Amino acid sequence: MISFPGYDDIIKKVYEEKQEHVFRFWDAIDDNKKKSLLEDLKNVNFEEINRQYLNASTEPVIDEDYGPADYIRLPRNPEESAKFAQARETGVEAIKKGRVCAFIVAGGQGSRLGYDGPKGAFPFTPIKHKSLFQVFSEKILKSSKIYGVSIPLLIMTSHANHQQTKEHFEQNKYFGLDPENVFMFQQDMIPSLTTSGKLILASQNSLFRNPNGHGGSLIALKKSGMLQKLKEKGIDLISYFQVDNPIVCAIDPVFIGFHILNNAEISSKALTKAYPQEKVGNFVIFPGKKLGIVEYSDLPEDKAYEKESDGSLHYSAGNVAIHIFSVDFISKITSDDFSLPYHLAEKKILAYNNGEPEKIDGYKFEKFVFDALPLTDKNVILETSRRNEFAPVKNKTGLDSVDSSRQLMMDMHREWLEKRGIEIPDSVAIIEISPLKALRAEDLDKDIIIPDQSEVYLD
Numbered sequence: 244m245i246s247f248p249g250y251d252d253i254i255k256k257v258y259e260e261k262q263e264h265v266f267r268f269w270d271a272i273d274d275n276k277k278k279s280l281l282e283d284l285k286n287v288n289f290e291e292i293n294r295q296y297l298n299a300s301t302e303p304v305i306d307e308d309y310g311p312a313d314y315i316r317l318p319r320n321p322e323e324s325a326k327f328a329q330a331r332e333t334g335v336e337a338i339k340k341g342r343v344c345a346f347i348v349a350g351g352q353g354s355r356l357g358y359d360g361p362k363g364a365f366p367f368t369p370i371k372h373k374s375l376f377q378v379f380s381e382k383i384l385k386s387s388k389i390y391g392v393s394i395p396l397l398i399m400t401s402h403a404n405h406q407q408t409k410e411h412f413e414q415n416k417y418f419g420l421d422p423e424n425v426f427m428f429q430q431d432m433i434p435s436l437t438t439s440g441k442l443i444l445a446s447q448n449s450l451f452r453n454p455n456g457h458g459g460s461l462i463a464l465k466k467s468g469m470l471q472k473l474k475e476k477g478i479d480l481i482s483y484f485q486v487d488n489p490i491v492c493a494i495d496p497v498f499i500g501f502h503i504l505n506n507a508e509i510s511s512k513a514l515t516k517a518y519p520q521e522k523v524g525n526f527v528i529f530p531g532k533k534l535g536i537v538e539y540s541d542l543p544e545d546k547a548y549e550k551e552s553d554g555s556l557h558y559s560a561g562n563v564a565i566h567i568f569s570v571d572f573i574s575k576i577t578s579d580d581f582s583l584p585y586h587l588a589e590k591k592i593l594a595y596n597n598g599e600p601e602k603i604d605g606y607k608f609e610k611f612v613f614d615a616l617p618l619t620d621k622n623v624i625l626e627t628s629r630r631n632e633f634a635p636v637k638n639k640t641g642l643d644s645v646d647s648s649r650q651l652m653m654d655m656h657r658e659w660l661e662k663r664g665i666e667i668p669d670s671v672a673i674i675e676i677s678p679l680k681a682l683r684a685e686d687l688d689k690d691i692i693i694p695d696q697s698e699v700y701l702d
């Protein structure tokens with residue numbers, strides 16, 4: 244057994260756990276590196292690792308005794324429209340009072356996009372090449388202007404992209420936001436494992452870790468001191484969305500209003516699924532009236548294809564990862580022994596095995612934020628329009644890619660102009676509307692003249 248002054252306990256533990264291969268480069272590294280490896284190992288929760296590995300090697304058991312969850316549909320008649328109007332009023336009042344902040348989860352690795360840098364820094368818009376972070380920042384700026392209040396922006400990063408995210412904002416003067424009102428904090432990283440349950444080295448003296456999933460955001464809010472800060476500022480509502488959905492309505496008074504009127508702890512937006520096995524989570528009610536999500540891959544085929552008498556899908560509400568969280572609820576669930584389950588993803592991992600990086604098969608473990616839904620007593624699911632709110636940037640090309648998302652954003656902007664009766668010359672191929680100009684059709688003046696050219700940017 245190796246030894247190092249002051250670290251006997253952790254060294255013993257590593258051997259007991261049969262993970263001593265992590266000392267493979269022990270003789271080749273200096274004392275500083277030895278110490279940093281041991282510090283890294285000190286932060287490993289071996290009990291949790293063993294539990295995860297054990298769970299990972301068995302199929303997840305999902306109780307199939309569930310039914311579809313109800314959701315508030317987009318208004319179909321004057322009565323429903325009146326409810327939306329009332330919700331809007333309530334939401335506007337809360338925003339104006341400074342009760343709301345925006346929260347982007349941006350700690351993911353964005354491996355499918357393969358961009359060299361934080362996904363949020365990806366130059367996204369078709370004409371001005373604004374980054375995703377710029378798009379969101381301008382949405383917050385515009386909402387702040389509309390409601391006459393400075394809306395704070397929270398960003399969760401991870402070890403791999405925190406510094407670069409900070410620099411992206413600094414280099415761009417926070418895109419006009421007040422730096423004092425932008426809060427970045429990191430989520431936890433947890434060790435990945437080989438398929439046989441072994442820790443993986445990322446270098447001679449460090450373990451390979453991955454960010455612990457967007458579900459890590461709830462505990463990160465608490466651990467970073469952010470929850471406390473929000474309370475001190477009188478903010479009790481968090482508008483949560485993902486860094487990869489540039490057309491999200493970042494601050495939506497109607498959504499916030501429904502959340503408040505229903506005393507909800509978590510509210511979620513849902514889209515009506517386009518087809519039975521669309522790759523979105525399904526909102527369901529488990530026995531005991533607990534709300535939850537069943538992933539598309541776990542929804543049995545007979546349930547996925549089940550229809551209502553009018554031909555619509557029985558399981559029709561799909562999750563788009565847009566939520567309102569009540570600060571009190573997050574405080575409550577994170578106060579004691581709080582833990583969301585881990586989900587397993589089998590991925591290629593860059594391991595440092597034989598003196599150079601090498602791709603191996605491994606397990607990454609992540610928590611999902613929607614696993615907090617069953618912990619709620621009160622919640623709201625609100626339908627949103629796919630065209631106006633869901634354009635994920637996941638892949639380099641094809642489905643849910645930069646191109647498809649850009650196209651959806653342009654289609655939405657074109658629709659806004661048409662809705663306002665603004666003529667678009669045939670020559671116009673590419674349209675970009677700055678969030679500083681409009682967040683929805685109603686923000687556009689009807690007398691705007693669109694020039695007769697192929698690219699049109701409105702700001």
Ligand code: UTP
Pocket residue numbers: 348349350351352353354355356362399430453454455456457459484485486487609637
């Ligand atoms: P995805 O599930 O799409 O993962 O994240 P990803 O890491 O961004 O991308 P791939 O799978 O490697 O291609 C959905 C949202 O959750 C955030 C992401 O930043 C994105 O906004 N997320 C994901 C985190 O904040 N932390 C995580 O650990 C994982």
